[in-house]
Amino acid sequence: MTKSARADMITVLAMQWNHRNVENLHKTLSKRFVKTTQRAQTEVDNLESLKQELNISLEDTEQWVLEVKQWAATEKHGGQSSQEELQREIDDIIYSLRRKKHDLYRQNDSNQTRQRKRRRLTELKKKLRERILQYNTIDTCTETIDTEAICSLSEDVILPWEAQGDMVNLRTKRRLFDQVMLVRRMEEEKVIIVKEMTQH
Incomplete structure (x- = not known):
């Protein structure tokens, strides 16, 4: 096979691969949405159990998140x-x-x-x-x-x-902060996937 024929073959295969991806995009997005939703629910449950373990309210959670952000922002x-x-x-x-x-x-x-x-x-x-x-x-x-x-x-x-x-030590606050941020990331991921699904 010549160099130009090989390049043409690679181009054709790439085009077919892209075409298959476009055709199967709805399945891929729906699977991603289900996985992300399940993971988001798991992380929300983890956050709730952590809040119960630490025995803190929603206001305390927001306060701790704010304190960790302020701590990180200090020079x-x-x-x-x-x-x-x-x-x-x-x-x-x-x-x-x-x-x-x-x-x-x-x-x-x-x-x-x-x-x-x-x-x-x-x-x-x-x-x-x-x-x-x-x-x-x-x-x-x-x-x-x-x-x-x-x-x-x-x-x-x-x-x-x-x-x-x-x-309460900073380590505990960071632990809660990480979990809160993970839940927020999962929620953002869900929104992004929904946008992609509506565009497809």
Whole structure:
């Protein structure tokens, strides 16, 4: 087969593939809509069970979401690291590590991708150890952080600044925030699919 004939054949096959996709689009969209609706309902149920577990109302939920957004919007100061900045950075790294570890097998199919993610996790853990060591050397810190316990990423480990007072820690608020955002994404996905279905 000549080069031009091969190019023509590929073009014809691509056109047929596109034609089949257009013909089957209604089936594909309806399947996507059903899956998205089921997933949205599952996530709503998960959110409700989380709210019951945390024993919070709708107003508290909105307040926590707002607090997490405000926390994320606050600027990080460069230069000399104060105790509060180190606490924030340690919180950020721990949160990032937990998310990446949770998504490692759920979102990555190939072993190469997982290997790259594991390497990134190792780098983050090294950075976390450095920040904890830096935090432990600050004179004003009354309690030190157990590096190994924190690096194990266990949910049971409580940081010294989280243990102070009876305030709800940021980790719990983030957990709720993530679930609320997931529910909103699912609702947006449903709206998008409905728009696509009406256009087809």
